Amino acid sequence: MALSDLRDNIENIIFDLDGTLWDPMPMSIKAWHTALNGFDCIKNPISEEDIQGILGMQHDLVGKKLFPYLSEEQQFEVMNSCYVQEVNDIKESGGVLYHGLEATLKTLGKKYDLFIVSNCQAGYIEAFYEFHGLSAYFKDFECSGNTGLSKTENVKMVIERNKLTKPIYIGDTMGDYTAAIGNQIPFVFAKYGFGDVPNAEHSINKIVDLELLF
Structure with a gap:
């Protein structure tokens, strides 16, 4: 049809x-890098491929996929920081329509x-x-x-x-x-x-x- x-x-x-x-990729990459720089527990820098791989995933499942080596409490703290930063960055500069x-x-x-x-x-x-x-x-x-x-x-x-x-x-x-x-x-x-x-x-x-x- x-x-x-x-x-x-x-x-x-x-x-x-x-x-x-x-x-949202340019905004998300910038926001995640900003947020993750505040955590010594993150082993590897987040990449564009990493973020593309979680787009569309239910938001509360993302931490388990990206940071399986962290405890649930650490995952929550890290992801919450990333999510807050994303919202702040959108309010300041938006994304690419x-x-x-x-x-x-x-x-x-x-x-x-x-x-x-x-x-x-x-x-x-x-x-x-x-x-x-x-x-x-x-x-x-x-x-x-x-x-x-x-x-x-x-x-x-x-x-x-x-x-x-x-x-x-x-x-x-x-x-x-x-x-x-x-x-x-x-x-x-x-x-x-x-x-x-x-x-x-x-x-x-x-x-x-x-x-x-x-």
Whole structure:
């Protein structure tokens, strides 16, 4: 089914954030380096590949993957420092919005209600809204940092809380695909992001492709 064929079956659009609406990598690398410099227990410098490998992962599971040699208490302390630094850096300098994002949101918002569900920490989406001035385009959001739940459960929460009918989910990772399938809603794969979803029926090569829905 072509992306345009979804048009008559969509009333709401739920977006992932990282790799779907923006590229957080320059901001994240800077923030993590700043935060980790304060810990003598970190064995190796964090790399871009390390951070790319955890994008889309539920935020409270990241420490176990990146720092398995630390105790749970140390992991929590280290990750909390990184997450706080990220939010602060977003508030100060933002991230890299994908080309045409705001114009696309403005166009889509004329017909659809828009939402965000991400596996990020608490405060991350609010900082994204604040620096880039995008809050007016979205009706609601949720993240694992607020709920401690999986993306599948958070998508379900947004659907139920807002009484959504005919929503779709747009994201760039298998976790996003799984969340859509788990809620029995269509999925659109953002091929320009950080993941690979070989089973995706629908895909876009850039964010502005979504204007085909309008």
